[in-house]
Amino acid sequence: MDIKPITVEELNKYIKNKIDGDEFLNNVYVKGEISNFKLHYTGHMYFTLKDEKSLVKCIMFKSYTGYLNFMPKDGMKVCILGSVSVFERDGVYQIYAKAMKQDGIGTLYEAYEKLKAKLEAEGLFDKEHKKKIPMFPKTIGVLTSSTGAVIRDIINVGVRRNPNVHIRLIPVPVQGPGAEKDIIQGIKEFNEKKLADVIILGRGGGSLEDLWPFNEEALAYAIYESEIPIISAVGHETDFTIADFVADLRAPTPSAAAELAVPNIEDVKYTISTYESRYKTSLKRKIQLMNLRYEKCMTRRVFKEPMQKVNEKYILIDNLVKKLNTNITDVLNKAKLNLSKNATRIDALSPMKIIARGYTISEKDGKIVKSAKEVNVGDLVELKYIDGNIKANVIEKNERK
Amino acid sequence: MKEDINFEDAMEKLEKIAEELESEDLSLDASVKKFEEGMELSKKCNEILQNAEKKITVLINGEEQNFSVNNEE
Structure with missing residues (x-):
């Protein structure tokens, strides 16, 4: 027997040609679960498609990935349309996927959707039930792992916004089976002892499996029943967990949660100072108005020249x-005039004046004799002259008739 | 220091007083009263802000201790 050996390259080329020439393998439609998924920086996707018993390597080139309406993830059940070919260098065959769709969607995802629908129907996501995040919480309760970026981010952002903030952490596991039990316990502890004004429930991103504790029904109820408002910051911005839907507020990242929970103290101070200046301005204005009225009033004549x-x-x-x-x-x-007139007249009538002209006044027994009848012959009469008196006896009397 | 005044309520009241003060109908006397009330309230709010105490604590088994983040990644 003299068989001439062929090279590995020749073998692989031969197999490749065989397979490439096969009609069926040129167009296969295969279902399985994705594992080992890698998105290469070139944009090509490398992964393994598996079921309970077997696996096959798959590749999807960038030229096809653009048509996907979802991001493949490990654990996802998919149906792939493509061709089987051989990668000669490694001597492996693989499926070159041209299209891919989610198959019945993974069981976890199904469970998630089912629970979400149920809780939504029960009203756990209702906006009316969501509690208001306090404007100025003194104590921020945090439920997350005591190590890692989440708590660090929350502390950094919280302290930066308010240097006087009190952050109180109850460390809890944030992944793995049963993690939700510790989280629930933490929520209860915060509530029972009133240890916080607001709670941040946080963890970084991860696969649906990693985030699963946050999709547990019991946790959903615990969040719903918490008296203290809860801000959830679970996973990345694009991953929504049930906890996110029930929480009173959902933050895209733990840092954002800290921003929502802790007010920037400078902003608050500024707001308060704005009120103060508003008060001052309006009071000043009122006083000016009064002054104006007063001044206007005072310009009136009554006040100006009282x-x-x-x-x-x-x-x-x-x-x-x-x-x-x-x-x-x-x-x-x-x-006066009258008086002087009368005085002249009176003067003219004075008896002395008359006497001075040669008349006399005769008196009998001190009385002026005005008639011959008043005297009888033999009476003694007194005659008054200007310069003296004489007494005389009446010798004869002749009455005129 | 315990504050019986709720911060939200205080801020709401600050706003209300500002609106009242800005209204034309308030008499000067009432304005002065409102002004004093508002300034007192804003003082209280500032006190609440100042009097908070920085603490980073961790609660393990109901026991509170100071907490510092280790920077290991």
């Missing part, structure tokens, strides 16, 4: 007094 009215009255009084004076002087002058 003595004017009084002065006017004074003038009036003065005038009256003047008038009164004039009147009285008139009366007085008239009276």
Whole structure:
């Protein structure tokens, strides 16, 4: 027997040609579960398709991945359309996938969807039930692992926003079976002892399996029943867990959760100072307005020259007094004139004046004799002259009839 | 220091007082009163902010201890 050996290369090439020439293998439709999924930086996807008994290598080139409506992940059940070919260098055959769709979707995903629908129907996601995150919580409760980036991010962001914040951590496992039990216990502890004003429930991203504790029904109820508002920051922005739906607020990342829980103290101070300046401005304005009214009022004449009215009255009084004076002087002058007139007249009538002209006054017993009848012959009468008196006896009397 | 005044309520009240003060109908006397009330409230709010105490603690088995993050990744 003289058989000429062929090279490995020749063998692989031969097999490749055989397989490539096979109609059936040129167009296969295979179902299985993805594992070992790797997205290469070139954009090609490398993974293994497996079922209970077997596995086969698969590759999907970048030119096809753009048509996918989902991101393949380990554990995902898929159906692949492609061709089988041999990679000569390694001597392995693999499926060159051209299209892929999710097959019945993995059981975990199914369970997730089912639970989500159930809890939603029960009202656990209702907006009305969501509690308000306090504006200025003094203590931030955190439920996460005591190691790793999550707690560090929360502390960093929290302290940066408010240097006086109190962050209280109850360390809990955030993945693996039964992790939800510790998380539930943590929520209860915070609530029973009132150890926090708001709770952040956090963990970093991961596969559906990793995040599974956050999809447990019991945890959903614990979050729902918590008196303290809960902010969830589970997984990456694109991964939603049941916990995210039940939580009072969902943050895309743990840092964002800290931002939502801890107000920036400078902002709060600024807000307060804005109120203060608003108060000052409005009070100032009110006072200015009052001042304006006051000044307007004061420009009126009554206030500007308050003595004017009084002065006017004074003038009036003065005038009256003047008038009164004039009147009285008139009366007085008239009276004086009258008096002097009468005095002259009286003077002219004075008996002395008459006596001076040669007349005499005769008196009998001290009384002036005005008639001859008053005297009888023999009476003693006194005769008064301008320069003296004489006494005489009546000798004769002739009465005129 | 225990504060009986709730921060949310205080902030809400600050806003309300600002609106009242800005309204034209409030008399000067009432304005002064509101102003004083508001300033007092804002002082209290600032006190609440100042009086918080920085603490990073960890609660294990109901026991509280100081907590520091180890920087190992």
